[in-house]
Each structure stands twice: as structure tokens, then as C-alpha cells.
Amino acid sequence: MNKRRLLKMNVICVSIVSLFLFSFSLSAVSSDWPDWVGETVKVKAEDDWTFEGKNDELHIAPRKSNSTIWVIVSRKATSYDTALSTMLNVYQQEFDSVSFNVVKLPKTDAELDQLLEEAEQRAQLLYTVGSKATVAVHRQYQGKKLPVVSVNAKDPVLMGLIDEYQGSGDNFAFTSLNLPANVTLSFLLKYMPELSQIGVLYARTNQSAYITQFLPLQQEAERRGIRVLGFEVDESMEDQTLERVMASEISALQSQDTNLDNSLLWLTGSSSLLARVEEINGLSQNLPLLTVVPEAVNGDEHSALMSVGVSFVNNAHQAALYGIRILRDGEKAGDLPVGVISPPDISISFRQAKRLEKAVPLVLLEMASDVYSENGSVVRSQGMSVERQ
Template sequence: MSKLQLLKASVLGMILVSFMSFSVSSYATPSDWPDWMGETVKLTAEEDWTFEGNDDELHIAPRKSNPTIWVIVSRKAASYDTALLTMLNVYQQEFDSVSFNVVKLPKTEVELEQVLDAAEQRAQLIYTVGSKATVAVHKQYQGGKLPVVSVNAKDPVLMGLIDNYRGSGDNFAFTSLNLPANVTLSFLLKYMPDLSQIGVLYARTNKSAYLTQFLPLQQEAERRGIRVLGFEVDESMEDQTLERVMASEISALKSQDPQLENTLLWLTGSSSLLARVDEINGLSQSLPLLTVVPEAVNGDEHSALMSVGVSFVNNAHQAALYGIRILRDGEKAGGLPVGVISPPDISISFRQAKRLEKAVPLVLLEMASDVYSENGSVVRSQGMSVERQ
């Protein structure tokens, strides 16, 4: 399945996804072990199996039941589809039977409490998909009975959910889509060694992108003498539409770098802007567009030039493994460190490099996990060269 097909697969809403159905008949627990069955079985296997029955029959079932997982999704988004599909694939490989109940994040705290109460009755694990869902559930369910794992969410420390990266110490395990700001900037400097300015695009309504991607990068860059301008977009405000913000902020960038030779644009993980890469390219006045989201780089005409970040697939794969360690291995959610992918995923579009007449340093090409040629074809995928017939 191609990335485009993966992103187009819609799996959101109130649905139940199940690999296998499994029903258990109702039996009374026998007061005495059936005299027609040797007790060696019970004594040897009772740690892993339960025994129920009557004088005529005996039902033996796994002591660890097949898990049911609830997934609370912030809203409809292609990245969330990717996350869920990735987790389904991982769980299918690791469990003979597991069920997923996917629920859209309720609008009110009362409704969310009802969802969480229902999950406690029916589930063994909760996933929160997206920063909004993660923040809402953490606010209401910190210290709750069920373990919770975040996926497709930004840095929990920078969002103020926990104090450090060693773990929450409660019922939450976090993964992160963010890279440390110093790591991000080091790669931007590999691309443009004489970098003097960065225009950072983010949506005004995306508080997590502002807190975890704009502010840390601004602080780190300005500490090194690199100017950072925020391109804050809000289509509900006439003076903050994408077109107006791009025009005014690029004009401001030109005041220091008239030819924009040492300036680049950096696109955060704001979903509303990731869907408008073609418009951003059209308004960029030939500035190279780099992004934190690997999925925003592809072989199409409308693509970012390069990404340095954590892919939705790799983040979801890590979140799935965290869930498996909790369910199968008995690990505590609060003892798991924040999942930060290292080294970062790097994607490069030579089609965009050609359009902009911007060279890509060899060191980045060597490190890239996904590379697209000048004609848009895939040259390297997930770190592996793609052979052409």
C-alpha cells in the first residue's frame, strides 16, 4: 500500500475494529474438581488458565483475556488514519486476538467522563490520538485505573503535562512527535550553513505546535544569533490569512536578507497548513520550505523540499510497542520514558530542489530515509534503495 493510499484510508468515527471474535460460555465454578479429570492439570496450569464447569463439562480459558483497546481521536485527520492503521498492523502481528474501539473526542468534559467510565468497564488500555485528545484525557484521567498511551501528539514536557522525560509516574505513557530544538536546528544548519533567518509557519489555533515547535526553535535559534519570525495563520481573521501573512512576513525577512539567500521557511505540524503546502510554495517567493513532518515530502509537484522530524508511522509504531509492553509484559505505563525517535526521519524531494535551484548537501542525502528524484519517483524508501525494472 502506498503512502497516499494509507493516508486516504478512513478509519475514524465510532467504529469497532476486531481481528477475531471470542465468546465465553457461562459456567458456574465447580465446588469440587470433577472426579473424571486429573487434578494435575489444575495444579500445573492454573497460573495461566482459569477453569469453570459442571459435573458434565469443563471450560478452560486463558487467565489473561484477549485485550480490548479504546482509542480516543481528536478529529478527522489523515495523520490520525496513518497512526491507527500502523497500530492495527503491529497489534495484528503480536496478538492472536485484539479489539479496537475508536471514539471521537467528546466536546464536553461530562461526555468525556462518560466515555472514560465506559472504557473502564470494557477496555484494558486507552490510546489518545492527537495533542488535543492527549491534553483533554490527561486533565480528566490522570491517576485513573486504565493505562493511557499517547500517539501522534507533541512533546508532553513542553506542553506541561509532565516534568521530565523519564516517565509520568502515573497511568500515562507518552510518545512524542517532536525533536529537541537543538537537534532540529543542527539539521537546518547542515542544509544551510550560513542560515540567518527562519520563517516559522504555524496555525494560531494549534497551541501545541506553537508551544512545542515554534517557541523552542525560536529560543534556540536566537541564542545562536539566528532571527526567527512567526508566520501565525488564522483564516478567521482578515489580516491573518495565509496569503496576507506570507506577504507581510516575507517582506519583513527581506529587510535583513534582501535576496533571501540565507533564509528558509519551516512548517510546523499544524494540520491545517500541512494540507496547503501547494499554496505555501506558491506564496514563498522561491524560499525553500522545510518541515517537521516527513509525510509532507513526496514526489508530487506540491511537496516540501525536505523534512527533519518524526514520521507518523514511526511514532505510531513506537506507541503500539508501548501498549504491547503494558498489556502483554505487565509493564507500568508511568515507568516508560517519553518515546522520542532518534535519529530523526529525513525526507528529500529533488523535484523541489530542482524547481528552487537549491542544492542538497551530500551529508543530508546520506542520512535520508526517503528520497524522491527530480521526476518524482521514489529513489529510497524507509532507508532502502528502490530498484527500478
């Protein structure tokens, strides 16, 4: 039997039966430790094994064997698929044995309570994928028994879930897709030093994007004398469709920057808008489209020009490592600081730069982790140059 198969065993039990070195009654056997086995075994091995004695058997099982992880997902989304796939890869490489149970976020509080009660009985760790699931579970499960780690969610401090970045102090550990607004703005100014206006695109239904990405950037930019306009999109309202919002708000930008030379568009992490980059580019009147989401930049014809943010992959990787530290190393979820990736992930599409006839400053190219050439081919990936055959 190879090592991999051994690691995947759910329970390892060693039964020591009828080991009588002295004549004594079975009724004298302790329920905690049989007196027919020397306690030296327990003392030397109790850090890695659990022991349970019963009559003429002693069950020995690994303390960290086959942990069960529950994952709560609110809906189908490409970003959530990326997060889950990344975590599976990390756990496969870093953790001896683990199984995952992925469940959909219930629609009612009562159903969520029931799900959390079941998870508490069957799991050793819980992940919440996305801001909606994170907020819902935190509201109903804060301070309870099961450790919880957020993934693919916005800043927990800005969302009002915790007060400080040093840690929750309870059963939650958070990671964040957000950068501090001053960091984001500093990179926008590196791209466009004479920046005077920013049009920020967000979906009206995505409150987490509004609270953690639009409002902080607006406050920071306006403090520096940069005008910020909200491009709030809601396809359920006739006057707030993407097409109408783009037309009206770009017209507003032109009122102070006729040729739009010192203006840009900033796309938040609103999933519904990330799926419409092609339309946004088509309606942008050649305004450069920058975004917080690295995955929105690629070598395709329809891509954002540049991203400055936290990739779904890196965020999920960090969330997986937090889970491993809790399960394998015994760290407390509440002691882990909010996971913020630094420096940020920067992706650049020179195909888009050529289309827009917009130069990309060398300083950003030097810092970029992912770069796509004018023909869309990958020049640099995850900070490493890609060699051509």
C-alpha cells in the same frame, strides 16, 4: 479449525462436568477451585490461564484473550488515519487477538467522564490520538485504572503533562512527534550552514504546535544568534490569512536578508497548514520550505523540499509496540519512557531542490530515509534503495 480462527475466539471455556473420582457432596465445592480437580493443573497453567470454579464446572480462559482497545480521536485528519492504520497492521502481526473500538472525543467534560467510565469497564487499553485528545483525557483520567498510550501527539513534557522523559509514573505512556529543538536546528544548519533567519509557520489555533515546536526552536535559534519570525496564520482574521502573513513576514525577512539567500521557512505540524503546501510554495518567493512532518515531502509537484522529524507511521508503530508491551508483557504504562524517535526521519525531494535551484548537502542525502528524484520517482524508501525494473 486453523490457528488464526483459534486466536480470534473471544473466550475459550473448558467445562469439566460431573468428574467424580470420590464420593463427596457438591456443597463442598470451593468457589475458587473445585476440589474434584487436582490443583496441579492450576499451578502449572495459571501464568497463561484464568480459572473460575462454580458448582460442577470449571471455566478456563486465556489470561490475554481478545483484549479490547479503545481509541479516542478528536476529529478527521489524514495523520490520524495513518496512525490508526499503522497500529492495526502492527497489532495484526504482533498480537494474538485484539479488537478496537474507535470513538470520537466528546465535546464536554461530563460526556468525556461518561465515556471514560464505560471504557474502564469494557477495555484493557486506551489510545488517545492527537494532542487535543491526549490533553483532555490526561486532565480527567490521570492516575486512574485503565492504561493510556498517546499517539500522534506533541511532546508531553513541553505541553506540561509530565515533568520528565523517564515516564509518567501513573497510568499514562506517551510517545512524541517532536524532536528536541537543538536536534532540529542542527539539521537546519546542515542544510544551510550560513542560516541567519527562520520563518516558522504555525496555525494560531494549534496551541500544541506553538508551544512544542515554535517556542523551543525560537529559543534555541536565538541563543545561537539566528533570527526567528513567527508566521502565525488564522483564516478567521482578515489580517492573518495565509496570503497576508506570508507577504508581510517575508518582507520582514528581506529587511535583513535582501535576496533571502540565508533564510528558510519551517513548517510545523499544524494540520491546517500541512494541507496547504502548494499555496505556501506559491507564496514563498522561492524560499526553501522545510518541515517537521516527513509525510509533507513526496514526489509530487507540490511538496516541501525536506523534512526532519518523526513520521506518523513510525510514531504510531512505536505507540502500538508500547500497547503490546502493556497488554501482552504486563509492563506498566507509567514505567515506559516518552517515546522519541532517534535518529529523526529525513525526507528529501530533489524535484523541489531543482525547482528552487537549491543544492542538498551530501551529508543529508546519506542520512535520508526517503528520497524522491527530480522526476518525482521514489529513489529510497524507509532507508532502502528502490530498484527499478
